[in-house]
Every structure is written in C-alpha cells, then in structure tokens.
Amino acid sequence: MAEVVAENWNEMFLKMKKSLEGAIFISIDNEFSGLRDMNKEDISLFDNNEQRYSKIRNHINEYFIVQIGISVFSYNADSSGYTCEVFTVYLFPSTTGRKDTSLKFQASSIEFLCRYNFDFNKMMHHGVTYMSLAEMELLKRAMQNGKYSQQQKMSLSVDIADLYKSSCSEAMNWAVRAKIGDETTIKYPACLSSYLLHKDIRMSCPDICTFDVQDGGILIRKVCLEVRANYEMVREMQETEQAFEKLIGFSKFFSLLVQAKVPIIGHNVLLDLMLMYQQFIGPLPGSYNLFKKKLQKTFPTIYDTKYLSLEVKRKISINDGWDSDLQRLYNYLLTDRCNNYAPGAPNISTNSYAQEDLHLSADGDNNSKRAGLKAKFHDAGWDSYCAGYVFLRLAHINAVFDEAVKNEDKTSEFNLTWKNLLESVQPFQNRVHISMGKSKHIALEGKDQEAKWNQIVFLTAKGNKTFNMRDIEDNFVQYGSLDIKIISPKSALLATSTPECLKDILKVCKNHPLFRARRYSKLRHSAHGRYSMWAGIFAAFASGTFLVYSACH
Structure with missing residues (x-):
C-alpha cells in the first residue's frame, strides 16, 4: 500500500497512471472533514431520494475529502487471479490568487479520525493539491493570458512580497556585474512560488536565463539578447505547464480516471460520489435528476458493495453472520465459512500484501504484518482495497449461485472468469444504497423505482x-x-x-x-388514495347504472 504526499506525487502519479492502463475496475474510499451528524437531525425515514439528495447537498458544501483511497484491480486471464495496487493519497486544496478555499472541520469527525491515528500534519503540510475540473479551466485561461501572475502578486502577504523583492534585487545586482556565460545560483524559501520567481527575475533582467536546480534554488545565466529571445519562447511554455500541473495535483489523475470509464466500486458510496463530484468536478447541481445524469456521464458504471451485499444476502438467504458493514463483511468473506456455499473463490493479491497477511481481528488490528506494513480500517487506502475485495467475493458468490441454480449442481466448483462475474452482477449496476429513507436505493441510471412504504x-x-x-x-x-x-x-x-x-x-x-x-396503506390512508378509491367506486356505480338504464330502454 503506497502512501502518496506532495513530495512523492510526481513519482507516484506515474505509477498510478501505469496501473490504470490495465485496470478492470477501481475501488475508492474517502475520509471526510465532517458529516458525522447527518443521521442525527437531518435524515428522515420519510425522505424520498430527491429530498435526501437535497439535504446532503446543502450539508456538505463546506466539507472536503482529507484522504482518498484508490485501489486499482487487474485480471490475469491465465491464472484467473486478481492483482491490486493500493494508494492512500493525502489531499490539501490548491490556493491561487483567485481562489482561497475555506476548510470546515467537524469536532466529531476530528475525534473519529484521531481515534484511527489519522495524520493531520501530513494532510496539512504535505497534502497533494487538487482543484475541480471547472477551476482547472479557469486557471488554464488565467495562466495563458497572464492574469494568474497578477492575481498571485496581489494576494501576497507583506513578508512574502518582501522576500520576492529581495530575490529579484539579488539577481539584478549580480546581472549588472556579470559577463556573458557567467552563472550563479539563488536560494529561496520554500514558501515562494518558483513559477512567479522565475518570471519576476527574468522581467527584471532582460539578458539572463533561469533554470531550476534540484536542491530548490534557481540557476541564473548571463546571455546575449538573441539567446534570451529564443529561450523565452520555449521556457515560458514549459514553466506554465509545470506550474499548472503542480497546482492541479491529484486532479490530473482524476481526469485520467474519468477518461478510463472503468467501473467504480465503493461501499455505501453516495456521500463519496457527491463529495468527489463537488471537489474534483464542480458544484453539485441543484436538480437531483441532473446530478444523476452528470454523474452517469462521468462514471458510467458504479457498484455499491453495501447495496450488493444486501441484495445477494436476500437472494441466497444467508443468516450466519453476514453483515453489510464493510469491516465485518470483509472479515466474514475472508474466512472459510462462505466457501461452503461458494467454492472456488478467486485469488486476490496486492503489490504489498500476501493474502495470508490479511487476516484481521474484529477490531481491525492485523494479526500478522509483512515489511512493516499495517492493515487498518478507516484508512482510505485500506478501506478502498476492502471494498474491491468484497466486490469480487460477492460477485463470485452471486455467480456461483446462478450457475448452481442453472445447472442444478450445488457442489461443484465453477471456473468463473472476470467476464462471468461482471455479467452476474450487472442487475445491481448503478444502484446506490440509501440509509434510513423511504427508498432503499438510488437508481443512477433511469428513473428511481417508486418507494414501497411497507414499514x-x-x-x-x-x-x-x-x-x-x-x-x-x-x-x-x-x-x-x-x-x-x-x-x-x-x-x-x-x-x-x-x-x-x-x-x-x-x-x-x-x-x-x-x-x-x-x-x-396509501389507498386507504392518504387523501389522494381515498379520492382515487371513491372516484373508482363512483365510476363503477355510474357505469352500472348506465348499463341497467340501457337494458331497460
């Protein structure tokens, strides 16, 4: 399981990008800065799906994802096995002159994250930057027309502005005395933007070129005006592109994820989807149906393992400890008990863990570790892996059950491929679980089923x-x-x-x-139902009276 922060982002992005190229599905999980009171006051058993979406949308607009887990699953057709690469990414929003994000934390969420040893220093000091796709387009235009640099300078505090002036003065004083071909290196504090500093120094000195050096400084070289002009045409474009990619951070990978169109897996995933949309795409639509439409365009195939677990359990009538909570469900599926009714479970390995190392006790502590790695629930990376593992095991159980019913054979092991598993769970595609509501799920694709008030x-x-x-x-x-x-x-x-x-x-x-x-009963106890019932009775009575009258005449 790889931990991703700002310092290793460039390296890890390449690994994440490469793993995505062979992915059959991506499982995700998020840790949030708030939301833990949603079930206490705002949520009602009378909520329909549209009301629930509206309540959540209004509630989450200031909260954000502090850590995202990405598990990339691939399939080996020769061995019929699955391999997973797991990434835990700490996030912190980008700041630009145009945008300075407000961060809202909830005390109960901080307590929850602290209980599971979440590293707030790592998130705040080393978090990978991000911005929404809508903000990325605005930033790109601002950098192309020069407004970004102006906006950044206007937002600088006095002490930071003085540091910029000091660095530019040092470069100018050196350039006055230097000869063509001379070089020097200027060190600058980490709080300064190298992009702005390069531009400011070159603007102050028309006969120099600037280059980054590995230890965080800027190399300055005295050149003739012709060399400077040729350099400027190439370097300006490179610097703008590098600065843009640094500012958008994780959103660069998210854009690839959207383009990949592979199935997205999550557990009880509605909040994850809404916050990911808000954080990486743009403001949540005011219309529930418009949200479904736009989410479908972004991620055409979504599976919610909580919904899937409840449906599979109901389908095959299991009552021996099966639970829809992710931690308990994972631990249950990890045991040999479920092999009694679904033999031949798929082999699932990771780039960091051997399968025998993944046996966890009920409280989430791992009994065995390898290479100093620790499996823990409520770490976004680990939970994303568990969601993917649960998805494969549930798909296998469901496919075995379907094959057993079709072949009237409940004892054989079936050689099931990834294609078989995916076809088996297709009826559960784009169904997202709803807790404590009038309906039990949201249909992301098409119209929601009419809620049945049977409780x-x-x-x-x-x-x-x-x-x-x-x-x-x-x-x-x-x-x-x-x-x-x-x-x-x-x-x-x-x-x-x-x-x-x-x-x-x-x-x-x-x-x-x-x-x-x-x-x-809607028919007997609602005003609309009673109206419909009496209208039907009256219509039947009128029709009968007319027929009797017609027969008599």
Whole structure:
C-alpha cells in the first residue's frame, strides 16, 4: 500500500497512471472533514431520494475529502487471479490568487479520525493539491493570458512580497556585474512560488536565463539578447505547464480516471460520489435528476458493495453472520465459512500484501504484518482495497449461485472468469444504497423505482385523545428508531427502521388504551388514495347504472 504526499506525487502519479492502463475496475474510499451528524437531525425515514439528495447537498458544501483511497484491480486471464495496487493519497486544496478555499472541520469527525491515528500534519503540510475540473479551466485561461501572475502578486502577504523583492534585487545586482556565460545560483524559501520567481527575475533582467536546480534554488545565466529571445519562447511554455500541473495535483489523475470509464466500486458510496463530484468536478447541481445524469456521464458504471451485499444476502438467504458493514463483511468473506456455499473463490493479491497477511481481528488490528506494513480500517487506502475485495467475493458468490441454480449442481466448483462475474452482477449496476429513507436505493441510471412504504404505521387516537409528538415518542421510541409525521390532531404516520420495530408497535397497540395502529396503506390512508378509491367506486356505480338504464330502454 503506497502512501502518496506532495513530495512523492510526481513519482507516484506515474505509477498510478501505469496501473490504470490495465485496470478492470477501481475501488475508492474517502475520509471526510465532517458529516458525522447527518443521521442525527437531518435524515428522515420519510425522505424520498430527491429530498435526501437535497439535504446532503446543502450539508456538505463546506466539507472536503482529507484522504482518498484508490485501489486499482487487474485480471490475469491465465491464472484467473486478481492483482491490486493500493494508494492512500493525502489531499490539501490548491490556493491561487483567485481562489482561497475555506476548510470546515467537524469536532466529531476530528475525534473519529484521531481515534484511527489519522495524520493531520501530513494532510496539512504535505497534502497533494487538487482543484475541480471547472477551476482547472479557469486557471488554464488565467495562466495563458497572464492574469494568474497578477492575481498571485496581489494576494501576497507583506513578508512574502518582501522576500520576492529581495530575490529579484539579488539577481539584478549580480546581472549588472556579470559577463556573458557567467552563472550563479539563488536560494529561496520554500514558501515562494518558483513559477512567479522565475518570471519576476527574468522581467527584471532582460539578458539572463533561469533554470531550476534540484536542491530548490534557481540557476541564473548571463546571455546575449538573441539567446534570451529564443529561450523565452520555449521556457515560458514549459514553466506554465509545470506550474499548472503542480497546482492541479491529484486532479490530473482524476481526469485520467474519468477518461478510463472503468467501473467504480465503493461501499455505501453516495456521500463519496457527491463529495468527489463537488471537489474534483464542480458544484453539485441543484436538480437531483441532473446530478444523476452528470454523474452517469462521468462514471458510467458504479457498484455499491453495501447495496450488493444486501441484495445477494436476500437472494441466497444467508443468516450466519453476514453483515453489510464493510469491516465485518470483509472479515466474514475472508474466512472459510462462505466457501461452503461458494467454492472456488478467486485469488486476490496486492503489490504489498500476501493474502495470508490479511487476516484481521474484529477490531481491525492485523494479526500478522509483512515489511512493516499495517492493515487498518478507516484508512482510505485500506478501506478502498476492502471494498474491491468484497466486490469480487460477492460477485463470485452471486455467480456461483446462478450457475448452481442453472445447472442444478450445488457442489461443484465453477471456473468463473472476470467476464462471468461482471455479467452476474450487472442487475445491481448503478444502484446506490440509501440509509434510513423511504427508498432503499438510488437508481443512477433511469428513473428511481417508486418507494414501497411497507414499514409505515398508521396511528390513530382513541376517544377524545389528540396527538402531540412527546406522547408518541414516550410510548414507542423504546421499540426502535422511528420518525413521526402528525397528519391531523388524531392521526399520525410512524416510519419504522426495521420490520421488528413495525411488528412490536402493531402488537402493543392491539390492547393500547390510547392508540390504534394499522399498517399504512396509501389507498386507504392518504387523501389522494381515498379520492382515487371513491372516484373508482363512483365510476363503477355510474357505469352500472348506465348499463341497467340501457337494458331497460
């Protein structure tokens, strides 16, 4: 697992780019600066997908990704095995004269990251820069027309501006005394932009050329005006391109990822997708349907392993410890238990870990390590690997089940290729899990399915009793997580989080002195449903009356 920071970014970018060339899919995971309170106040079991998107969009606009995990999976057809390269990238936003990003952290998120030993110094002092695709276009134009340099100089603090002036004065004083062919090196503090310093020094001295040196200085050479003119034409373009690539940082790889159009895998991935869109593409659209359309254009194929795990579990009826939480699901699939119903699991190796080194205890500590590497949950790189591993194992289980049903053979090992696995999970493509909402998933491709409210209680008050929120909470919150919507003084809807919670409320209300409860029916309990029902009855009655009248005459 490779750790990526600003100092090794150029080298690691080339490795990431090369690994992407042979990728069959990319799994991702992110650590955020905030969001850990989304389930406490903003989220409701009554939310439809459009409402949930709008709530999340409004909530995340100041939060950002502090660490992104990229796991690049490739397939070896000869061995039918899979290889993964894992990258953990610390991120910190670019600053330009035009843009100075505000960073918002949430105390609970900081506590969470600290609990798992997140290195904030590494993120802030050594994070790889990034900007959105929309900001990249603006920056490119500003650098081409010279406005970028002006904007940067205008935003300099007094002490930094003085350092620039001092470096330029040193170069000018040397150039006055130097002869053609003479050279000198100027050292400058790391806080200065070499791009601006090169331009300022050459602007001050029309008969010199400047070059970067490895130890962070600038080499100055005295030349004739003709050499300077020829040099300027080439060097200006090179410097602008180098400065641009340094400023956009990780976004350079993200652009390649968008172009690759390989499947993107994540676990409970909606927040990841929305923050990645906001951070690396542009502002989130105000329209939910427009967001789906633009996301589909960016990443045509997405798999959510939380949604996939729930669907596969329901399909093959497993109840022996299978959990949709990433850590527990990974540990479960790592054991031999699931081989009983899906033999012949694919071999998955990494560039850093041997498979036998990946057995983890339930709390996430690895029992064995190699080469000083430590596997840990809530590190974005490690979690991205786990999401990819889980995806392959779930796809294998699902494909084996389909083959066993088709061939009426539940004992054989099937020689399944990557193509077989991908075809097996195609029905789950572009379905993203939704937690605690009216619907269980978002359909990124096409229209969402109409939500089925099969865990809603229609509650009415007995006698002269009228409702207030406190009465309902005091009587029913003990049975599980629920949301309440009072629709009249004597009726309310209770959205329950689990089938067990629904059954308990219905059971206790059979003999409850204050409340009467029934399963919610849209036809019987909503105004629109009742209107439709009575309209149907009236239409049937009118039609019958007309037929009787016609028969009599």
